[in-house]
Amino acid sequence: MEIRWVLNKKNDKDTASRLAEELKIPESLADLLISRNITSYENAMRFFKPSLDDLHDPFLMKDMEKAVERIETAILKKEKVLIFGDYDVDGTSAVALMYSFLKQFNLELEYYIPDRYDEGYGISFQSIEYAKENNFNLIITLDCGIKCHEQIKLANDYQIDVVVCDHHFPDTTLPDAYAILDPKQVDCTYPYKDLSGCGVGFKLIQAIAIQRNIAFEELKKYLDLVVISIASDIVNITGENRILAYYGLKLINSRPRQAIEYILSFSNITRKKEFNKNTIFNKEITINDLVFLVGPRINAAGRMDTGRSSVHLLISDELKKTTQLGELIDAHNNDRKELDNKTTREATEQIKNNPIFAQRRSLVVYNPEWSKGVIGIVASRLVEQFYKPTIVLTLFDGIITGS
Numbered sequence: 001m002e003i004r005w006v007l008n009k010k011n012d013k014d015t016a017s018r019l020a021e022e023l024k025i026p027e028s029l030a031d032l033l034i035s036r037n038i039t040s041y042e043n044a045m046r047f048f049k050p051s052l053d054d055l056h057d058p059f060l061m062k063d064m065e066k067a068v069e070r071i072e073t074a075i076l077k078k079e080k081v082l083i084f085g086d087y088d089v090d091g092t093s094a095v096a097l098m099y100s101f102l103k104q105f106n107l108e109l110e111y112y113i114p115d116r117y118d119e120g121y122g123i124s125f126q127s128i129e130y131a132k133e134n135n136f137n138l139i140i141t142l143d144c145g146i147k148c149h150e151q152i153k154l155a156n157d158y159q160i161d162v163v164v165c166d167h168h169f170p171d172t173t174l175p176d177a178y179a180i181l182d183p184k185q186v187d188c189t190y191p192y193k194d195l196s197g198c199g200v201g202f203k204l205i206q207a208i209a210i211q212r213n214i215a216f217e218e219l220k221k222y223l224d225l226v227v228i229s230i231a232s233d234i235v236n237i238t239g240e241n242r243i244l245a246y247y248g249l250k251l252i253n254s255r256p257r258q259a260i261e262y263i264l265s266f267s268n269i270t271r272k273k274e275f276n277k278n279t280i281f282n283k284e285i286t287i288n289d290l291v292f293l294v295g296p297r298i299n300a301a302g303r304m305d306t307g308r309s310s311v312h313l314l315i316s317d318e319l320k321k322t323t324q325l326g327e328l329i330d331a332h333n334n335d336r337k338e339l340d341n342k343t344t345r346e347a348t349e350q351i352k353n354n355p356i357f358a359q360r361r362s363l364v365v366y367n368p369e370w371s372k373g374v375i376g377i378v379a380s381r382l383v384e385q386f387y388k389p390t391i392v393l394t395l396f397d398g399i400i401t402g403s
Contacts, residue, residue, distance in 0.1 A: 143197025
C-alpha cells in the first residue's frame, strides 16, 4: 500500500531563532518545540522541568464540590462504598488508587471489577444488583460510567448514589448520577481535557485531600499508578499528564511499590542497589517499559481471568501475596500472548488466502472460536500489517461481537 507523508508547514524562522537563543538550544530543537505549540521560554521550561505546582485546582472540574460533599457524607456516616472500575489497566489502577486512599477513613469499602465476558464494558446491571443485595450506599465509578444511563437509573431506583469519574466523551445527554467528573463534558471548564481515567480519580482524591487539609505530599505515593494508566491508555503526555507522568516515573525509579517491582522482575529488570532507601534498577524505567512490560501484564488478568487480580496485586504490601499474584498474572500474560499470536496468524491467513481482500479498502475477519479477550489486540496488529481499517469478529454466548 502506498503511504503519503504530509509534512507540517515550515515554522516561522524568526520565532525559531528567538526561541533557540532564549533557551540556548539548536534551532532544529526549537522547531520541534514550536511544532508542539511551545513558543515561549516559560512554556519551554514547563515542558523540560515539570512542576507539581502547575497542577490545576481540582475544584475547577465540574461537579467536583458535589462529589467531595457526597464522599464526605459517606465518611461521616460510615456508609458502605463500592468502588467500580473497568477491567483494563486504566480502570484497575484507578480502583487501586481510590481504594488505597479511601481506606484510611475507616469506610466499609469494597471494589468491583466486571467480568469482561459475562458483564462487558461499563457499569453492569449485575454490579448494581450486587450493590443493592449488599447494602451499599454509594458507588464510585472509575474509567467508565459516562454512558451508563440505564444502570445508573437502576441504582437511583435502589437509592444508591453514583459518583462517576470518567474521561471518555459523553453522549448528548448525561446519566442521572449524583455527580459526574469528566473534563470532556461540554460545559466543564477544567483547563486540561486529556486526563486518563486514573488521572480523573487522582483529581478527586486531590480535592478530598484539600477539603480535609491533607498535605499533597501524602498523595505522591499514588503517582506510580497514575503514570501506568497514562502510559497504558495512550493518552497525550502533555500538560497535566506530563507533570503526573514525570513524577510517577521518578517514584517508580526510586521507591516502586512492591507489585511494580515484582512485575518488572519478569523482564529481568531488578533492584541493583539501595541508597537512602531508594531503589536503583539495573536500567532506568521509561514510559516504554510501562507500555510494553507492565501494562500488558496488568491487562492480561482481565483478558484471561479477572481484573480483580490486578487490583489485588497493586494494593498488596505482603511479599508472599505479591509473589503469588504476580506469578499468576505473568502466567495469564504468557497465555494471552500465545492466544493472540495464534489468533493473529489465523486472521492473517484468512486475509492472504482470499484474493477479494486485496481489492477491499477495509478488512472484516471472523472465526467463532477466537477469544473475545484478544480480538482488540489482533485488530490492531492487522491494521499495522495491512494498513486498512479492520474489524475482527468472534462468537460469544450466541452473539457475534467484535473490535
